[in-house]
Amino acid sequence: MILPLVAALVVSQPIDPQQQPGVGASSPDVVGPAISEPSPPPAPPEPEETDRSKQTVVTASRSERKLEDVVVATEVITRKQIEAIGARDLGQLLQQHPGVELVQTFRGTGLRLQGLDPEYVLVLVDGERVSGRVGTTLDLGRFSLRDVERVEIVKGPAAALYGADAIGGVVNLISRRVQRPLELSARGSFGALLEGDFRANAGTKQGPFEVRVGGSYRTRSPYDWIPTDAATSGAGIRRFDGDVALAYAPDEQSRLWLRSQYNQRDENAVDLNPSGAVLDRRQRQEQFDLSLGGRKQLASATSLLVRGHFGLFRDQLLQDQRGSRALDDYSQNFNRLYEGVIQADHRIGHHALTGGIEVLGERLSSARIEESPVGRIRGGAFLQDEWDVALSSDDSGPKLKVAPGFRFDLDSQFGGAPSPRLALKLDPTPALTARASVGLGFRPPSFQELYLRFSNQGIGYVVAGNRNLKAERSAAVNVGVDWRPPIAGWIFSVSGFHTRLNNLINVTASGVPNPDDPVTYNYENVARAYTQGVEVNGHFRLPIRATYLDLSYTRLDAKDVTRDRPLEGRARHRVNAQLSTRYRPLNLEATVRGSWVSSRPYFLGTDGGMANVIGLGEEQEVWAPSYFDLEAQVSYKLKGGFEVFVNGYNLLNAGDQQFNPRPPRGVLGGVQWEY
Template identity: 40%
Template sequence: MLFLLPHPALAQDTDDAVIVVTGTRTPHPLEEALASTLVFTRADIEASGAQTLAELLEATPGVTVAPGYRGDVVTLRGLEPEHTLVLVDGRRLPGRVDGGLDLRRMTLADVEQVEIVKGPGSALYGSDAMGGVIHVTTRAPEAGLKADARAAVGTLPTADLSLGLDGGGARGRGRLSAELHHAGAVPAPDLPRTLFDATRQLDLHAQGAWTPGGLQLDASAGYLRQDDAGVDTNAAGAVFDRTTTTEQLSAAAGLGGTASRATWTVDGRWTLFHDIYAADQRGAKDGDAVQQTWAQLAELGAQADLSRGPHLLTVGVDGLAESLRSDRIDPDRARRLRGAPFAQDQWTLLERDDRRVLALAPAVRVDVDTRFGAAPSPRLALHSAPTEDLTLRLSGGRGFRAPDFKEQWLAFENTAAGYRVQGNPDLRPERSWGGDAELSWHPLDPLTLTASAYWTEIDDLITPTSVDVASGPLLFTYDNVAAARSRGVELGGAVALPAGLDLTLGWHLNDTLDREADRPLEGRARHQGTATAGWRWARTGLRATTRASLTSPRPYYLDDEVRYAPATALVDARLAWTSPAGPTLSLGVENLLGAGDAALNPVRPRELYAGLSGQLARQGDPR
């Protein structure tokens, strides 16, 4: 199982090589990855029973999934949600709210693979990749004619339904898919508010691939709608009925080919994000609010990979156009353009028996933005495999995060609370230096051990600050005044045992520091331990999986008081049976121990679920 590993995959359920692209922007086998890469294959996703990206990542060492202002957000190695870049098929996922992306809206029925690269990624991907990159790859269309379906119900209550249809031949093929998801609201104990919103989600996706004249042409389009409903309260005792409707429309196309020893790609993506937030105060009108946000993101990129002797040279350029229209910024429209050339040389210094023994990969990217100017981001990575059983990875580089539109242009006043917030258009990008070291050892064929260490320093952190005013409500703005450090160690081991058993263990130590306040960063657990156990009885089609995560108490600073969220143990279990006829029946339980704290660590309560999935396929004409 791969979904709990704090390091490159330690165990595989298949002999097929796992191909990754995120760490270098070029495809290569996982064992040759220059950066520490964690992979969830399609088999791992299905075995986990997870329905969303948030559920898949919630028990991964070095990865924290927590409720944010709007949904479940992710952080890597103790940094902030805005320091993690999330890609879908190589392009940015839009829709950040208060710095975080809601990973609940990324369902998994149409996902083929998820890669996580920890550490600075700005040298290849630019802004937001200071802590790392999460890359979601959707399922490619298959030749022939195939239909697949999955249905699941849970006791919260939840309900999920996904349908897919593939068709075509070797030269051209397509895929259509639809997903429906429903989850009931979870009320807070003894309070007139909800811990988790009621959610309804529809996700439609179409994808096609053609190979005209030796070229590769891909195109896709998608539509997502998510409706949330919940109840909030404030310190004065007012109760608000809150609804949120989020829509996302996207279209993408890419063209690639080969020439001699070079490969090239040109691709573009356009995304429209629309969000409507409404709050209705019970028994009064003072707190009523309706806010709309429109965001557009257009990306265009070109990349060429040239192989010459021991060198694989990658050069390219990314262009980005971003616009935002919102009731909460002044002016109510904001735009920016960004261009970024990048280059990387994967230099094989030593090779033995067609196996790469020593490689060095310098890379650099320069982002030029119409709002803040230029931000260069270099990186140097080293990969050493002196024996087939031992691999060392070292990397270090510069990262940055561009200030978002809210931080630059926010205009908001809370007259009841007596304060207002004004953005700062003169903000500078946040900058970081980071380094990683990882050692992977296979002393025995069924056993893998890994150890890694990291250190990240961030300067010019953007934080809210107060401004002296002669009269009127308190004024807050944003400024580059803070600095932080995150360092740690990750240990892991995996072993394949007789009788179809496999076991994976992981431990993560995270030491953070707010350099301005001289205290640990809020909400970070110092220790995290994980375990997963799997058992497969191939003759009967049975597969059992249990995964667990234990996190130590986490500090929160509330009104100059330090409070700690209690230690949390999350345990999930799943049993699946694949019948000789093909369909798979699954039964499982999420949060078996009922962990969670309503005040500081809300976790969805224990849920039992059952699912049924299957597919029908007919071999198509290979022409």
């Protein structure tokens, strides 16, 4: 299965630059037993909600911990929640998650955490980095959620364990494991914009062996918020993926695994150049990953993890001007990722030590680079100690955990960089938990910022990389308090954060561009910025059985200190709400979630030139309007493992061409089967 996946990427044909692209039923009555036969004891009632504090997580400490024991706060989206929401990809899942902002660009959907852009957020799959950032954005639409067991989110500084790109936090997708001799599942949906989503998984567990295979296919037509012009607001997509995972676990102390995965995503759209030219755009992204690893419990208090990962990503972009070849453009980029990790976990007394060595290599081949290919190697050593400090001889007394951590990275281009962090967790009472962390981080410039050269002759500008860039640096503080009142199913939390960035990379230029005299723009370390804010969350079990309400509010202040103005695109206020209920007698389940997002500032060139650029000439501050977002799903369970559902998204039709180009109101219906 692995070789065909490699061959699919190697031999797949590139886009032809000369080709013109196209635009359960109610329970039966119970009959009483005969008098002479004793009645069996009733089955214990199914709990309405799983105890979240007992959930096992791995992201905050790079090793398994109970959620209630992690020193750094971790948010978990379970498989059950993913299905109840009906998300088709990671971007849709996080669209209305508290404290999360999505960044919509024509190259994909990125993720902001605590006001920090996608280049500061690390996305992992089973603890491994994902190759293929386009520019500084890793497109969340590439993640189908087909075989995801849960999604873990850690907000705030995480560079002490994960190194560069984890200044703003980490999002980790954990894959499902086979638990039974035979597992089968399939899901299909169809609806607005001719959107179809079809996926299937199969797995078996036979003694020490586990095998899992799966695949999915998704398609959607382009959409347009302004039908009077030729351009489309959102691209049409066609995506398919497949994977195979093998595991061998002869005992509880040992486990080996091998996983390969391939996905392909095609987009088609129509762009309108400011000069009036119409361009048909086609983009193809292909990704192949191969992972091999093993974990061994060496002794009762020591375990060892060894893992290797190879990722290959190809991005092709074709822009074809209608009626002319003047602005035609075709580019192809290859990105290779090599990753190796050796990690040891050891417990001694009141200390839980986690340490290891990580090596990361990247290599980019592109016609837009004068000296292609280019590459870098980064090695990092990390160590963290989770220390249970004895504050009382009584187990019911106050509890304190202290977790100092340190990582040192050595980059082949930018030298050494330390990333220390100190985290604390205090439980003064069983109902109250306080957490705090402070840490430093860094981010080396991306290959695009260093090397790539992008031109747009239609407008008259060229963006060129700068090989003299320095790494960005950060310092961050996070604090939070969780309170569990004496009401079953109620939880309150309040958190605050502040992150300061130095050597921030911006685009600089002088003069006004025009088609006859293209101006060259460069990346420079010219800015300082900060993001800070407060997030308030509440989880409530309502008096109606199996009904829960989640509320959250986020207040964000993000400022470019150098230019003395807000950072673009950040909403100062955001309110999220989710209501979920289940009515067992009719096997009905419903989830409704909504959000209100306040206005966001943007800075646009008044002369029609390139936006978001220093030195462009005159700029005007424009505030995108606030909007409400609402989506809902209702599902009905049938016999035999079948479930039918109806999903409605963007029900209030929030969106626009320029600032919020998301799909308009739509409805899908489908069926799911699981064995």
